[in-house]
Amino acid sequence: MYPGTVAVGTEIILQSGWEDATIYYTTDGTTPTTASTEYTGPITLTEDVTIKAIAVSAETSEVFTYDYAVIKTEDLQISDIQGERHFSKYAGVTVNDIEGVVTYVDGSNFYIQDITPDDNPATSEGIVVYSRNHGLAPGDLVSLDGTVTEYFGDGYSEKFETDLPVTELTDVTVTKIGTAPVPEALVLGEDIIPPYEIIDNDNLTEFEPAEDGIDFWESLEGMLVAVPNPQIIGPQKYGELWVVSDLYPEKNFHKQEGLLISENDYNPEKVKINIDDEDYIAKAGDYLDGTVTGPVSYGYSNYQILATSESLPELIDGGVTPEETWIVPEEDELTIASYNVENFSADPSHTSDAKAQRVAESFVNDLNSPDIITLVEVQDNDGPIRSGTSAADESYERIIAEIVAAGGPEYEFVNIDPEYNQDGGQPGGNIRVGFLYNPERVTLNDTGAVGDFDDANYWTEDGDLALNPGRIAPDEAPNTRKAIAAEFTFQGEEIVVIGAHLNSKGGDEPLFGDNQPPYLGSEEERIRLAQSINDFIEAGLAADPDLNVVVAGDINDFEFSEPLEVLAGDILVNKVEDVPLEDRFSYFYQGNSQVLDHILVTDNLAEQTDIDMVHINAMFMEEHGRASDHDPLLIQIDFEEEVIPGEQHAEPDFSGEQAVVVTGEFDEEGNLNIHFSEDVVTELLVSGKNLFVDTPTAELTLTAEQIAQIAEAAGGEFTLEIGVGSEETVDNRPAIADQIDFGLLGAEGDELALTFGSAATITFDTKSNVKIQFGSFLADNGKWKIFQGEQGDGTFTISVNKLGTYTVVSNKGQLKK
Structure with missing residues (x-):
């Protein structure tokens, strides 16, 4: 009898074909040995079984496996x-x-x-x-x-x-x-409790309802199940309500009462109630005041409970409302938003006036009119009409006009029209990524020409965009959206913003599908696109290590996914990961709240950037004010570096006759290191100006020739070390100024002991009523040496040909006088 489906009572005969062979077999799945059951006659099948057998003669055969599904022929239930x-x-x-x-x-x-x-x-x-x-x-x-x-x-x-x-x-x-009486429904959360984390962990080879969510729901197929007081975890769509039972012992809701996914948890405890009523209005956080009962079925890749909207208990508003950003606009801080506006066009028959108004109002009221906006899914002027043109100027102008009408600024737009029907999305719609920017706050740099749809952007030797705007590696992104890069200036700070909309997750197998684990067919392309963006930024950083870059848009994958890991590499920080878990979502799909939209920044901006995920859409229906299926993101960048006591990056003021550096905050031990980068040193040398370093204790003046000598010895960049002491006496002489120590470190951190060809000056603040004043220098032998200087009105200036520890002293008795 060949393996397969057989009737109960079927007899299986095992034969080896070997002369004088003995057959041993098992029926419990284990590998047979000569210690297993010896075959002596037909095996009668009464239940599903796997027979494994070996033949033993002069040699031992391989293991033969026979799987039988045994079916009953009578008394079938x-x-x-x-x-x-x-x-x-x-x-x-x-x-x-x-x-x-x-x-x-x-x-x-x-x-x-x-x-x-x-x-x-x-x-x-x-x-x-x-x-x-x-x-x-x-x-x-x-x-x-x-x-x-x-x-x-x-x-x-x-x-x-x-x-x-x-x-x-x-x-x-x-x-x-x-x-007959209809059987009592099994109560979800009381009679039956689903797994909370695992959908499947055995490739569907074992049937374990207590462990695997996919097996749990299958074990209920066709049976009546009751859901007490269902908590709704997302907006109604397609006549579907995604819920969890009020009786679940664990309910890990986020701030708007939905369920978040994580790398190992896609929430098998949730279930879809299919009411087949697309007019039913419900949002996350609402709940049904009673029990919903129906049979378990399956449709659109998910298990579901069937019910009708007429049979539902009363819907109670859970109080979840759209929010506004907590980020407060600051005059000297830059704000950048990312917003997938879901197929926005100039055509009111495809993008309603109500939607256009709501999108505009969200920019003004919910996001506080960001300085730069990355717009995702802007369609051409006539939307999905197949007109043969991809121009979108009217689409941008429509949203700009709506923003002005809502009380916002008059933005300007940045756009590159795609090749017709070559960037994916709705046929004829020609979605693309572009930018709005507020010209009162931000300027678009004039670094190069506007790129065409097939032009690949690149960097100049100075780290500017050669095309502004320009697309990133368009040849590497066939049939999907191309990333666009634009360079702006905000209050003297240059910043490159890259808008991205990577290929969708279409092609990924479903979570509750026949193939376990699901094959993520779309991921490979996203990894490749993410790598091309990362490579582009890395090339820019090679030209300018201080480059400011922001990547914003719909990446179409989760914060823990490989595409995001590749996009960030070791040069970007995904600010979404700074968002508290209960606030970390931008999209809702089949019962799961998840992050698809991201904003990443270069490492140099990470600590100076705040982020807010502004939840105004994903958990709501249009009746609640929803304007898109994505929530927007907003960041705020403070270009003023965080003050770390004892550390400072030199930013000289070149506006006067001298280049002036005012010292920052010293550490608790009275030390401060001021780092002069290679760019700053070059600027000093080109200016030909003396360097004036203003400390609370004294002012150090280095001539242009001395700066050149330091730069040559240091290998380009250098660090000026400053230490301050406050001893009242020095070598038994009264000190009438604090002691100050100046030192130099080269580019590799090595100490520089230089003797200048000309004198540098140090001017101390002293007491004008002390008539006798001397400069004092701590020599290499540890003894203080006094020398003459020039006394002014409350100052004392010394000329030195090398840096070290200096102060101003007087004779004993002078302070008493």
């Missing part, structure tokens, strides 16, 4: 048909005398449940039956003859390759044999 599996072993088999009571009617489909269930919670007691004009109602007791079918119901075009089928009876003969 629904639980036998369903079994502990996702695909019934009775598929294609004609069965007779299947009894059950009707529990739910859905058009030509009706659901029955066994009134004499087995005691195995892993096997469902319910099944769906397809029969036109059946005329049945809940409570009818029926006997059925029919064919077991694995049926693929509602789903996407690829459902036959990706989805799970529903076991049903078709071609049935229905006999009503009476009536």
Whole structure:
């Protein structure tokens, strides 16, 4: 008998074909040995079994494996048909005398449940039956003859390759044999509790409802399940409500009452209630004041509970409302937003006036009129009409006018029209990424020409964009959106903003599908696109290590995914990861709140950048003010570096006759290191100006020739070390100024002991009523040496040809006088 489906009582005969061979076998899945059961006659099958056998003679054969699915031919129940599996072993088999009571009617489909269930919670007691004009109602007791079918119901075009089928009876003969009470529904969260983290961990090779979410819901297929006071975790869409039971012992909601995903948790405890009513209004945080009961089914790649909107208990508003950003505009801080505006065009027949107004109001009221806006999914002027043109100037002008009408600034836009129908999205719509910027706050740098759709941007030797704006590696992004880079200036600070919209997750297999784990077919392309953006930024940093770069947009993947890891590399920081977990989401899909939109910054901006994910759309319907399916993100950059006591980067003021550096905050021990970068040193040398370093104790003046000498010895950049002491006496002489120590470190951190060809000057603040004053220098032998200087009105200036520790002293008795 060949392996496969066989009737109960079938006898299996094992033969080796070897002379004088002995056969040993197992039926528990273990590998047979000579200590296993010896085969002496036919093996009678009474249940599903895997037989493993070896033949032993002069040698031992390989292990032969035979899998048998054993089906009953009489006294068959629904639980036998369903079994502990996702695909019934009775598929294609004609069965007779299947009894059950009707529990739910859905058009030509009706659901029955066994009134004499087995005691195995892993096997469902319910099944769906397809029969036109059946005329049945809940409570009818029926006997059925029919064919077991694995049926693929509602789903996407690829459902036959990706989805799970529903076991049903078709071609049935229905006999009503009476009536019976409808069985009590299993209460979700009380009678049955789903796994909270694992969907599947065994590639569907084991059926473990207590451990795997996909097996848990399958074990209930066709049965009545009750959801007490369902908590709604996202907006109604397609007539679907995603919920969790009020009785769940664990409910880990985010700030707007939805469920977040994590790398190892996609929330198998949630379930879809299919009410088939797209006009039903509900949002995250709302709940139903009562119990929803219906049979478990499957559609569009997910398990679901069937119900009607008319049967639902009263909907209670949970109080979740759209929010406004907590970021407060500051005159000297730059704000940048990222917003997927979901197929926005100038055509009111495709982008309604209400949506255009809501998007504009969100920029003004919810985001406080950002200085720069990365706009994702801007369509051409006529939207998805297949007109053969991709121009979008009117689409940008429409949103700008709406922003002005809402009380915001008059933005200007940055755009590159894509090649017609070559960037993905809605056919004819030609979505792209572009920018709005407030010219009262930001200027678009005149660094190069505007790139065309097929021009690849690159960097100049100075680290500016050669094309402004220009697209990044367009040849590497066929049939999807191309990243765009633009260079702006804000209050003297140059910043490059890259807008990105990577390929969608279309092509990824579903979480509750036939293939486990799901194959993420779209990920490879996103990794490649992310790498091209990272490579582009890395090239810019090679030209200018201090380059300021922001990457903003819809990356179409999660913060813990490989595409985000590749995009960041070791040069960018994803600011989304700074957002508290309860606030970290921008999109809602099939019951899960998740992050698809991101803003990343170069390392030099990371500590100076705040981020807010502004939740105004994802958890709401249009009736609640939703303008897009994505939430916007907003960052605020403070270009003033954080003050670290004892550390300072020199930023000389060249406006006067001298280049002036005012010292910052000293550390607790009275030390301060001022770093002069190679660029600053070059600027000093080119200016030809003396360097004046103003400290609270003294002023150091170095001539241009001395700066040149230091730069040559240091290897370009250098660090000026300053230490301050406050001893009252020096070598038994009264000190009338603090002691100050000046030192130099080279580019490699090595100490520089230089003797200048000309004298540098140090001017101390002293007491004008002390008539006798001397300069004092701490010599290499540790002794203080006094010398003459020039006394002014409350100052004392000394000339020195090398740096070291200096102060001003007087004779004993002078302070008393």
